[in-house]
Amino acid sequence: MKDCLVHAKTFARIAPRLKGLEDKLNMIVMDDNGVFSKASTGETVTEPKPEIVFGTADAFWGPHVRTFMMAVVGGGRLDWFQSAAAGIENPALVMIGKAASKYTTNHTQSEAMSEWALWQALDYFRHGPKHRAQQAAGVWDRLDSREIRGSKWLIVGFGSIGSSTGRRVMALGGQVTGVKRSQGLVEGADRIVHPDAMMDELPNADVVLICVPHTPETEGMADADFFAAMKSDALFMNLGRGALVNEPDLMAALDAGQPGHAALDVASEEPLPQDNPLWTHPKITLTPHDSPQTHGTVIGADDTFIENLHRYFNGEPLKHLIDKSEFA
Known part of the structure:
Protein backbone atom coordinates (compact mmCIF):
# COMPACT_ATOMS: atom_id res chain seq x y z
CA MET A 1 0.00 0.00 0.00
CA LYS A 2 1.32 3.44 -1.00
CA ASP A 3 1.05 6.60 1.10
CA CYS A 4 -0.44 9.30 -1.14
CA LEU A 5 -0.52 12.96 -0.06
CA VAL A 6 -3.01 15.49 -1.40
CA HIS A 7 -4.65 18.65 -0.08
CA ALA A 8 -7.99 18.09 1.65
CA LYS A 9 -9.85 20.15 -0.95
CA THR A 10 -8.29 18.12 -3.73
CA PHE A 11 -9.24 14.89 -1.99
CA ALA A 12 -12.85 16.03 -1.66
CA ARG A 13 -13.02 16.34 -5.45
CA ILE A 14 -11.28 13.10 -6.39
CA ALA A 15 -12.44 10.77 -3.59
CA PRO A 16 -15.35 9.26 -5.60
CA ARG A 17 -12.90 8.40 -8.37
CA LEU A 18 -10.58 6.42 -6.09
CA LYS A 19 -12.98 3.52 -5.70
CA GLY A 20 -11.26 0.22 -6.36
CA LEU A 21 -7.90 1.54 -5.18
CA GLU A 22 -8.62 1.35 -1.44
CA ASP A 23 -6.26 -1.62 -1.00
CA LYS A 24 -3.46 0.19 -2.83
CA LEU A 25 -3.62 3.71 -1.39
CA ASN A 26 -3.36 5.15 2.08
CA MET A 27 -4.64 8.68 1.46
CA ILE A 28 -3.12 11.41 3.63
CA VAL A 29 -4.66 14.87 3.45
CA MET A 30 -3.44 18.28 4.58
CA ASP A 31 -6.05 20.89 5.48
CA ASP A 32 -5.81 24.69 5.37
CA ASN A 33 -4.51 24.66 8.94
CA GLY A 34 -1.49 22.63 7.90
CA VAL A 35 -2.71 19.51 9.75
CA PHE A 36 -2.12 16.09 8.18
CA SER A 37 -4.52 13.21 8.73
CA LYS A 38 -5.55 9.86 7.29
CA ALA A 39 -8.49 10.35 4.96
CA SER A 40 -10.03 7.01 5.93
CA THR A 41 -10.06 7.53 9.72
CA GLY A 42 -9.29 11.18 10.40
CA GLU A 43 -6.34 10.09 12.57
CA THR A 44 -3.64 12.79 12.76
CA VAL A 45 -0.38 12.06 10.96
CA THR A 46 2.53 13.84 12.64
CA GLU A 47 5.32 13.00 10.18
CA PRO A 48 3.94 12.19 6.72
CA LYS A 49 6.35 10.38 4.42
CA PRO A 50 4.45 10.15 1.14
CA GLU A 51 5.43 7.96 -1.77
CA ILE A 52 2.90 9.59 -4.13
CA VAL A 53 1.95 13.28 -4.13
CA PHE A 54 -0.57 15.20 -6.20
CA GLY A 55 0.46 18.86 -6.03
CA THR A 56 -2.38 21.24 -6.87
CA ALA A 57 -3.21 24.91 -6.43
CA ASP A 58 -5.14 23.96 -3.29
CA ALA A 59 -1.79 23.28 -1.64
CA PHE A 60 0.57 25.63 -3.46
CA TRP A 61 -1.71 28.67 -3.17
CA GLY A 62 -2.95 27.78 0.29
CA PRO A 63 -1.83 29.23 3.64
CA HIS A 64 0.49 26.32 4.48
CA VAL A 65 2.41 25.75 1.26
CA ARG A 66 5.70 25.57 3.20
CA THR A 67 4.28 22.82 5.42
CA PHE A 68 3.15 20.90 2.34
CA MET A 69 6.55 21.36 0.67
CA MET A 70 8.44 20.07 3.69
CA ALA A 71 6.29 16.95 3.74
CA VAL A 72 6.85 16.38 0.03
CA VAL A 73 10.63 16.75 -0.05
CA GLY A 74 11.44 15.83 3.56
CA GLY A 75 9.84 12.40 3.78
CA GLY A 76 12.60 10.69 1.83
CA ARG A 77 10.28 8.20 0.11
CA LEU A 78 8.85 10.21 -2.79
CA ASP A 79 8.49 7.90 -5.77
CA TRP A 80 6.11 9.90 -7.95
CA PHE A 81 4.98 13.52 -7.94
CA GLN A 82 2.09 14.58 -10.16
CA SER A 83 2.01 18.32 -10.78
CA ALA A 84 -1.16 20.15 -11.74
CA ALA A 85 1.03 22.59 -13.70
CA ALA A 86 2.88 22.30 -16.99
CA GLY A 87 5.97 24.33 -16.11
CA ILE A 88 8.87 22.99 -14.06
CA GLU A 89 11.17 25.99 -13.70
CA ASN A 90 9.77 27.25 -10.40
CA PRO A 91 12.46 26.69 -7.70
CA ALA A 92 10.02 24.79 -5.49
CA LEU A 93 9.13 22.44 -8.35
CA VAL A 94 12.80 21.96 -9.19
CA MET A 95 13.39 20.93 -5.57
CA ILE A 96 10.56 18.42 -5.82
CA GLY A 97 11.82 17.18 -9.18
CA LYS A 98 15.18 16.39 -7.63
CA ALA A 99 13.55 14.55 -4.73
CA ALA A 100 11.08 12.49 -6.79
CA SER A 101 11.97 9.34 -8.69
CA LYS A 102 9.25 10.20 -11.22
CA TYR A 103 7.78 13.63 -11.96
CA THR A 104 4.80 14.19 -14.27
CA THR A 105 3.13 17.38 -15.45
CA ASN A 106 -0.33 18.37 -16.64
CA HIS A 107 -1.22 20.11 -19.91
CA THR A 108 -5.00 20.44 -19.77
CA GLN A 109 -4.69 24.11 -18.75
CA SER A 110 -3.75 24.85 -22.35
CA GLU A 111 -7.46 24.79 -23.23
CA ALA A 112 -8.23 27.68 -20.87
CA MET A 113 -5.10 29.55 -21.94
CA SER A 114 -6.03 29.30 -25.60
CA GLU A 115 -9.42 30.83 -24.79
CA TRP A 116 -7.55 33.70 -23.10
CA ALA A 117 -5.66 34.25 -26.36
CA LEU A 118 -8.89 34.34 -28.38
CA TRP A 119 -10.49 36.68 -25.85
CA GLN A 120 -7.61 39.14 -26.13
CA ALA A 121 -7.52 38.94 -29.92
CA LEU A 122 -11.26 39.49 -30.26
CA ASP A 123 -11.17 42.38 -27.78
CA TYR A 124 -8.42 44.04 -29.81
CA PHE A 125 -9.93 43.32 -33.23
CA ARG A 126 -13.41 44.46 -32.14
CA HIS A 127 -12.18 47.63 -30.37
CA GLY A 128 -13.19 46.53 -26.90
CA PRO A 129 -11.54 49.49 -25.10
CA LYS A 130 -13.14 52.03 -27.47
CA HIS A 131 -16.57 50.48 -27.14
CA ARG A 132 -16.33 50.47 -23.36
CA ALA A 133 -15.19 54.09 -23.34
CA GLN A 134 -18.08 55.07 -25.61
CA GLN A 135 -20.56 53.28 -23.37
CA ALA A 136 -19.19 55.09 -20.33
CA ALA A 137 -19.50 58.43 -22.17
CA GLY A 138 -22.92 57.69 -23.66
CA VAL A 139 -21.60 57.92 -27.22
CA TRP A 140 -23.38 55.97 -30.02
CA ASP A 141 -20.69 55.68 -32.69
CA ARG A 142 -20.27 52.62 -34.88
CA LEU A 143 -16.74 51.28 -35.30
CA ASP A 144 -15.29 49.24 -38.16
CA SER A 145 -13.72 46.07 -36.75
CA ARG A 146 -11.55 43.16 -37.82
CA THR A 287 -3.91 39.99 -16.47
CA PRO A 288 -2.34 38.55 -13.26
CA HIS A 289 -1.06 35.21 -14.60
CA ASP A 290 -4.52 33.72 -14.29
CA SER A 291 -5.20 32.61 -17.87
CA PRO A 292 -5.35 28.93 -16.82
CA GLN A 293 -7.37 29.60 -13.68
CA THR A 294 -10.71 28.03 -14.58
CA HIS A 295 -12.85 25.24 -13.18
CA GLY A 296 -12.13 23.23 -16.31
CA THR A 297 -8.39 23.42 -15.64
CA VAL A 298 -8.87 22.10 -12.11
CA ILE A 299 -10.97 19.18 -13.35
CA GLY A 300 -8.52 18.51 -16.18
CA ALA A 301 -5.61 18.26 -13.74
CA ASP A 302 -7.63 15.84 -11.62
CA ASP A 303 -8.30 13.78 -14.75
CA THR A 304 -4.58 13.61 -15.51
CA PHE A 305 -3.77 12.44 -12.00
CA ILE A 306 -6.47 9.76 -11.96
CA GLU A 307 -5.37 8.42 -15.35
CA ASN A 308 -1.72 8.39 -14.30
CA LEU A 309 -2.64 6.76 -10.99
CA HIS A 310 -4.13 3.79 -12.83
CA ARG A 311 -1.11 3.71 -15.14
CA TYR A 312 1.19 3.75 -12.11
CA PHE A 313 -0.42 0.73 -10.49
CA ASN A 314 -0.75 -1.10 -13.82
CA GLY A 315 2.94 -0.65 -14.61
CA GLU A 316 2.19 1.43 -17.69
CA PRO A 317 4.15 4.50 -18.87
CA LEU A 318 3.04 7.70 -17.14
CA LYS A 319 1.76 10.58 -19.24
CA HIS A 320 3.85 13.76 -19.35
CA LEU A 321 6.84 12.20 -17.58
CA ILE A 322 9.75 14.63 -17.21
CA ASP A 323 13.31 13.38 -17.60
CA LYS A 324 15.31 13.69 -14.37
CA SER A 325 18.02 15.59 -16.23
CA GLU A 326 15.64 18.55 -16.54
CA PHE A 327 16.06 19.17 -12.79
CA ALA A 328 19.84 18.89 -12.72
Whole structure:
Protein backbone atom coordinates (compact mmCIF):
# COMPACT_ATOMS: atom_id res chain seq x y z
CA MET A 1 0.00 0.00 0.00
CA LYS A 2 1.32 3.44 -1.00
CA ASP A 3 1.05 6.60 1.10
CA CYS A 4 -0.44 9.30 -1.14
CA LEU A 5 -0.52 12.96 -0.06
CA VAL A 6 -3.01 15.49 -1.40
CA HIS A 7 -4.65 18.65 -0.08
CA ALA A 8 -7.99 18.09 1.65
CA LYS A 9 -9.85 20.15 -0.95
CA THR A 10 -8.29 18.12 -3.73
CA PHE A 11 -9.24 14.89 -1.99
CA ALA A 12 -12.85 16.03 -1.66
CA ARG A 13 -13.02 16.34 -5.45
CA ILE A 14 -11.28 13.10 -6.39
CA ALA A 15 -12.44 10.77 -3.59
CA PRO A 16 -15.35 9.26 -5.60
CA ARG A 17 -12.90 8.40 -8.37
CA LEU A 18 -10.58 6.42 -6.09
CA LYS A 19 -12.98 3.52 -5.70
CA GLY A 20 -11.26 0.22 -6.36
CA LEU A 21 -7.90 1.54 -5.18
CA GLU A 22 -8.62 1.35 -1.44
CA ASP A 23 -6.26 -1.62 -1.00
CA LYS A 24 -3.46 0.19 -2.83
CA LEU A 25 -3.62 3.71 -1.39
CA ASN A 26 -3.36 5.15 2.08
CA MET A 27 -4.64 8.68 1.46
CA ILE A 28 -3.12 11.41 3.63
CA VAL A 29 -4.66 14.87 3.45
CA MET A 30 -3.44 18.28 4.58
CA ASP A 31 -6.05 20.89 5.48
CA ASP A 32 -5.81 24.69 5.37
CA ASN A 33 -4.51 24.66 8.94
CA GLY A 34 -1.49 22.63 7.90
CA VAL A 35 -2.71 19.51 9.75
CA PHE A 36 -2.12 16.09 8.18
CA SER A 37 -4.52 13.21 8.73
CA LYS A 38 -5.55 9.86 7.29
CA ALA A 39 -8.49 10.35 4.96
CA SER A 40 -10.03 7.01 5.93
CA THR A 41 -10.06 7.53 9.72
CA GLY A 42 -9.29 11.18 10.40
CA GLU A 43 -6.34 10.09 12.57
CA THR A 44 -3.64 12.79 12.76
CA VAL A 45 -0.38 12.06 10.96
CA THR A 46 2.53 13.84 12.64
CA GLU A 47 5.32 13.00 10.18
CA PRO A 48 3.94 12.19 6.72
CA LYS A 49 6.35 10.38 4.42
CA PRO A 50 4.45 10.15 1.14
CA GLU A 51 5.43 7.96 -1.77
CA ILE A 52 2.90 9.59 -4.13
CA VAL A 53 1.95 13.28 -4.13
CA PHE A 54 -0.57 15.20 -6.20
CA GLY A 55 0.46 18.86 -6.03
CA THR A 56 -2.38 21.24 -6.87
CA ALA A 57 -3.21 24.91 -6.43
CA ASP A 58 -5.14 23.96 -3.29
CA ALA A 59 -1.79 23.28 -1.64
CA PHE A 60 0.57 25.63 -3.46
CA TRP A 61 -1.71 28.67 -3.17
CA GLY A 62 -2.95 27.78 0.29
CA PRO A 63 -1.83 29.23 3.64
CA HIS A 64 0.49 26.32 4.48
CA VAL A 65 2.41 25.75 1.26
CA ARG A 66 5.70 25.57 3.20
CA THR A 67 4.28 22.82 5.42
CA PHE A 68 3.15 20.90 2.34
CA MET A 69 6.55 21.36 0.67
CA MET A 70 8.44 20.07 3.69
CA ALA A 71 6.29 16.95 3.74
CA VAL A 72 6.85 16.38 0.03
CA VAL A 73 10.63 16.75 -0.05
CA GLY A 74 11.44 15.83 3.56
CA GLY A 75 9.84 12.40 3.78
CA GLY A 76 12.60 10.69 1.83
CA ARG A 77 10.28 8.20 0.11
CA LEU A 78 8.85 10.21 -2.79
CA ASP A 79 8.49 7.90 -5.77
CA TRP A 80 6.11 9.90 -7.95
CA PHE A 81 4.98 13.52 -7.94
CA GLN A 82 2.09 14.58 -10.16
CA SER A 83 2.01 18.32 -10.78
CA ALA A 84 -1.16 20.15 -11.74
CA ALA A 85 1.03 22.59 -13.70
CA ALA A 86 2.88 22.30 -16.99
CA GLY A 87 5.97 24.33 -16.11
CA ILE A 88 8.87 22.99 -14.06
CA GLU A 89 11.17 25.99 -13.70
CA ASN A 90 9.77 27.25 -10.40
CA PRO A 91 12.46 26.69 -7.70
CA ALA A 92 10.02 24.79 -5.49
CA LEU A 93 9.13 22.44 -8.35
CA VAL A 94 12.80 21.96 -9.19
CA MET A 95 13.39 20.93 -5.57
CA ILE A 96 10.56 18.42 -5.82
CA GLY A 97 11.82 17.18 -9.18
CA LYS A 98 15.18 16.39 -7.63
CA ALA A 99 13.55 14.55 -4.73
CA ALA A 100 11.08 12.49 -6.79
CA SER A 101 11.97 9.34 -8.69
CA LYS A 102 9.25 10.20 -11.22
CA TYR A 103 7.78 13.63 -11.96
CA THR A 104 4.80 14.19 -14.27
CA THR A 105 3.13 17.38 -15.45
CA ASN A 106 -0.33 18.37 -16.64
CA HIS A 107 -1.22 20.11 -19.91
CA THR A 108 -5.00 20.44 -19.77
CA GLN A 109 -4.69 24.11 -18.75
CA SER A 110 -3.75 24.85 -22.35
CA GLU A 111 -7.46 24.79 -23.23
CA ALA A 112 -8.23 27.68 -20.87
CA MET A 113 -5.10 29.55 -21.94
CA SER A 114 -6.03 29.30 -25.60
CA GLU A 115 -9.42 30.83 -24.79
CA TRP A 116 -7.55 33.70 -23.10
CA ALA A 117 -5.66 34.25 -26.36
CA LEU A 118 -8.89 34.34 -28.38
CA TRP A 119 -10.49 36.68 -25.85
CA GLN A 120 -7.61 39.14 -26.13
CA ALA A 121 -7.52 38.94 -29.92
CA LEU A 122 -11.26 39.49 -30.26
CA ASP A 123 -11.17 42.38 -27.78
CA TYR A 124 -8.42 44.04 -29.81
CA PHE A 125 -9.93 43.32 -33.23
CA ARG A 126 -13.41 44.46 -32.14
CA HIS A 127 -12.18 47.63 -30.37
CA GLY A 128 -13.19 46.53 -26.90
CA PRO A 129 -11.54 49.49 -25.10
CA LYS A 130 -13.14 52.03 -27.47
CA HIS A 131 -16.57 50.48 -27.14
CA ARG A 132 -16.33 50.47 -23.36
CA ALA A 133 -15.19 54.09 -23.34
CA GLN A 134 -18.08 55.07 -25.61
CA GLN A 135 -20.56 53.28 -23.37
CA ALA A 136 -19.19 55.09 -20.33
CA ALA A 137 -19.50 58.43 -22.17
CA GLY A 138 -22.92 57.69 -23.66
CA VAL A 139 -21.60 57.92 -27.22
CA TRP A 140 -23.38 55.97 -30.02
CA ASP A 141 -20.69 55.68 -32.69
CA ARG A 142 -20.27 52.62 -34.88
CA LEU A 143 -16.74 51.28 -35.30
CA ASP A 144 -15.29 49.24 -38.16
CA SER A 145 -13.72 46.07 -36.75
CA ARG A 146 -11.55 43.16 -37.82
CA GLU A 147 -12.28 39.44 -37.76
CA ILE A 148 -10.37 36.34 -36.76
CA ARG A 149 -11.36 35.01 -40.17
CA GLY A 150 -8.51 35.70 -42.57
CA SER A 151 -6.13 36.87 -39.85
CA LYS A 152 -2.59 35.50 -39.80
CA TRP A 153 -1.26 34.15 -36.53
CA LEU A 154 2.36 33.40 -35.65
CA ILE A 155 2.56 31.17 -32.58
CA VAL A 156 6.08 30.91 -31.20
CA GLY A 157 6.42 27.69 -29.23
CA PHE A 158 4.01 25.12 -30.60
CA GLY A 159 3.38 22.80 -27.70
CA SER A 160 0.05 22.14 -26.01
CA ILE A 161 -0.82 25.85 -25.65
CA GLY A 162 0.11 26.64 -29.24
CA SER A 163 -1.77 23.66 -30.61
CA SER A 164 -4.90 24.41 -28.55
CA THR A 165 -4.85 28.03 -29.68
CA GLY A 166 -4.17 27.13 -33.27
CA ARG A 167 -7.12 24.72 -33.45
CA ARG A 168 -9.49 27.45 -32.27
CA VAL A 169 -8.07 30.07 -34.62
CA MET A 170 -8.32 27.75 -37.62
CA ALA A 171 -11.90 26.85 -36.70
CA LEU A 172 -12.72 30.58 -36.96
CA GLY A 173 -11.02 30.90 -40.34
CA GLY A 174 -7.63 32.21 -39.26
CA GLN A 175 -4.30 31.09 -40.67
CA VAL A 176 -1.73 29.67 -38.26
CA THR A 177 2.03 29.38 -38.56
CA GLY A 178 3.72 27.58 -35.68
CA VAL A 179 7.34 28.06 -34.70
CA LYS A 180 8.88 24.84 -33.47
CA ARG A 181 12.24 23.09 -33.61
CA SER A 182 10.84 19.74 -34.68
CA GLN A 183 9.33 19.97 -38.14
CA GLY A 184 6.30 18.35 -39.70
CA LEU A 185 2.68 19.38 -39.53
CA VAL A 186 0.92 19.18 -36.19
CA GLU A 187 -2.69 19.72 -35.20
CA GLY A 188 -3.62 23.38 -35.05
CA ALA A 189 -1.21 24.77 -37.66
CA ASP A 190 -1.31 25.34 -41.40
CA ARG A 191 2.47 25.23 -41.44
CA ILE A 192 5.43 24.84 -39.09
CA VAL A 193 8.68 26.77 -39.40
CA HIS A 194 11.99 26.49 -37.56
CA PRO A 195 12.88 29.17 -34.98
CA ASP A 196 15.60 30.39 -37.35
CA ALA A 197 12.79 31.61 -39.64
CA MET A 198 10.85 33.43 -36.92
CA MET A 199 12.10 36.95 -37.68
CA ASP A 200 11.19 36.52 -41.35
CA GLU A 201 7.64 35.54 -40.37
CA LEU A 202 6.96 38.45 -38.00
CA PRO A 203 6.16 41.09 -40.68
CA ASN A 204 3.32 38.92 -42.05
CA ALA A 205 1.52 38.27 -38.75
CA ASP A 206 -1.58 40.04 -37.50
CA VAL A 207 -1.20 38.30 -34.14
CA VAL A 208 2.02 37.09 -32.53
CA LEU A 209 1.71 34.78 -29.52
CA ILE A 210 4.74 33.53 -27.62
CA CYS A 211 4.38 30.52 -25.34
CA VAL A 212 7.84 28.98 -25.21
CA PRO A 213 9.47 27.87 -21.95
CA HIS A 214 11.87 30.24 -20.22
CA THR A 215 15.44 29.12 -20.89
CA PRO A 216 18.74 30.99 -21.27
CA GLU A 217 18.16 30.88 -25.03
CA THR A 218 14.64 32.33 -24.91
CA GLU A 219 15.17 34.96 -22.20
CA GLY A 220 14.50 38.41 -23.64
CA MET A 221 13.74 36.98 -27.08
CA ALA A 222 11.00 39.58 -27.64
CA ASP A 223 13.24 42.65 -27.84
CA ALA A 224 13.52 45.85 -29.86
CA ASP A 225 14.44 44.01 -33.07
CA PHE A 226 11.57 41.57 -32.56
CA PHE A 227 8.98 44.34 -32.19
CA ALA A 228 10.47 46.41 -35.02
CA ALA A 229 9.77 43.49 -37.37
CA MET A 230 6.05 43.40 -36.47
CA LYS A 231 3.21 45.18 -38.28
CA SER A 232 2.00 48.48 -36.88
CA ASP A 233 -1.52 47.13 -36.30
CA ALA A 234 -0.46 43.69 -35.01
CA LEU A 235 -1.25 42.30 -31.59
CA PHE A 236 1.53 40.86 -29.43
CA MET A 237 0.65 38.35 -26.69
CA ASN A 238 2.71 36.53 -24.07
CA LEU A 239 1.42 33.34 -22.44
CA GLY A 240 4.86 31.98 -21.61
CA ARG A 241 6.94 33.65 -18.93
CA GLY A 242 7.59 37.33 -18.25
CA ALA A 243 11.33 36.90 -18.78
CA LEU A 244 10.72 36.14 -22.47
CA VAL A 245 9.97 39.83 -23.05
CA ASN A 246 12.22 42.85 -22.72
CA GLU A 247 9.51 44.98 -21.15
CA PRO A 248 11.20 48.39 -21.66
CA ASP A 249 11.68 47.51 -25.34
CA LEU A 250 8.03 46.51 -25.59
CA MET A 251 6.77 49.78 -24.11
CA ALA A 252 9.11 51.80 -26.31
CA ALA A 253 7.87 49.91 -29.38
CA LEU A 254 4.24 50.47 -28.46
CA ASP A 255 4.93 54.17 -27.92
CA ALA A 256 6.48 54.27 -31.39
CA GLY A 257 3.37 52.62 -32.87
CA GLN A 258 4.73 49.19 -33.68
CA PRO A 259 3.08 46.82 -32.75
CA GLY A 260 -0.42 48.15 -32.17
CA HIS A 261 -1.17 46.53 -28.81
CA ALA A 262 0.11 43.95 -26.32
CA ALA A 263 -1.73 41.52 -24.08
CA LEU A 264 0.29 40.00 -21.25
CA ASP A 265 -0.68 37.34 -18.75
CA VAL A 266 2.81 37.22 -17.28
CA ALA A 267 5.41 39.76 -16.16
CA SER A 268 9.10 39.70 -15.33
CA GLU A 269 8.27 40.30 -11.67
CA GLU A 270 5.21 38.73 -10.08
CA PRO A 271 3.22 40.01 -8.31
CA LEU A 272 3.80 43.13 -10.38
CA PRO A 273 4.84 46.12 -8.20
CA GLN A 274 2.34 48.97 -8.03
CA ASP A 275 4.81 51.43 -9.56
CA ASN A 276 5.56 49.29 -12.62
CA PRO A 277 4.58 51.20 -15.81
CA LEU A 278 3.00 48.08 -17.34
CA TRP A 279 -0.05 48.77 -15.15
CA THR A 280 -0.90 52.05 -16.80
CA HIS A 281 0.42 51.78 -20.34
CA PRO A 282 -2.52 52.63 -22.65
CA LYS A 283 -1.58 49.96 -25.21
CA ILE A 284 -1.13 47.07 -22.80
CA THR A 285 -3.80 44.71 -21.50
CA LEU A 286 -2.54 42.97 -18.38
CA THR A 287 -3.91 39.99 -16.47
CA PRO A 288 -2.34 38.55 -13.26
CA HIS A 289 -1.06 35.21 -14.60
CA ASP A 290 -4.52 33.72 -14.29
CA SER A 291 -5.20 32.61 -17.87
CA PRO A 292 -5.35 28.93 -16.82
CA GLN A 293 -7.37 29.60 -13.68
CA THR A 294 -10.71 28.03 -14.58
CA HIS A 295 -12.85 25.24 -13.18
CA GLY A 296 -12.13 23.23 -16.31
CA THR A 297 -8.39 23.42 -15.64
CA VAL A 298 -8.87 22.10 -12.11
CA ILE A 299 -10.97 19.18 -13.35
CA GLY A 300 -8.52 18.51 -16.18
CA ALA A 301 -5.61 18.26 -13.74
CA ASP A 302 -7.63 15.84 -11.62
CA ASP A 303 -8.30 13.78 -14.75
CA THR A 304 -4.58 13.61 -15.51
CA PHE A 305 -3.77 12.44 -12.00
CA ILE A 306 -6.47 9.76 -11.96
CA GLU A 307 -5.37 8.42 -15.35
CA ASN A 308 -1.72 8.39 -14.30
CA LEU A 309 -2.64 6.76 -10.99
CA HIS A 310 -4.13 3.79 -12.83
CA ARG A 311 -1.11 3.71 -15.14
CA TYR A 312 1.19 3.75 -12.11
CA PHE A 313 -0.42 0.73 -10.49
CA ASN A 314 -0.75 -1.10 -13.82
CA GLY A 315 2.94 -0.65 -14.61
CA GLU A 316 2.19 1.43 -17.69
CA PRO A 317 4.15 4.50 -18.87
CA LEU A 318 3.04 7.70 -17.14
CA LYS A 319 1.76 10.58 -19.24
CA HIS A 320 3.85 13.76 -19.35
CA LEU A 321 6.84 12.20 -17.58
CA ILE A 322 9.75 14.63 -17.21
CA ASP A 323 13.31 13.38 -17.60
CA LYS A 324 15.31 13.69 -14.37
CA SER A 325 18.02 15.59 -16.23
CA GLU A 326 15.64 18.55 -16.54
CA PHE A 327 16.06 19.17 -12.79
CA ALA A 328 19.84 18.89 -12.72
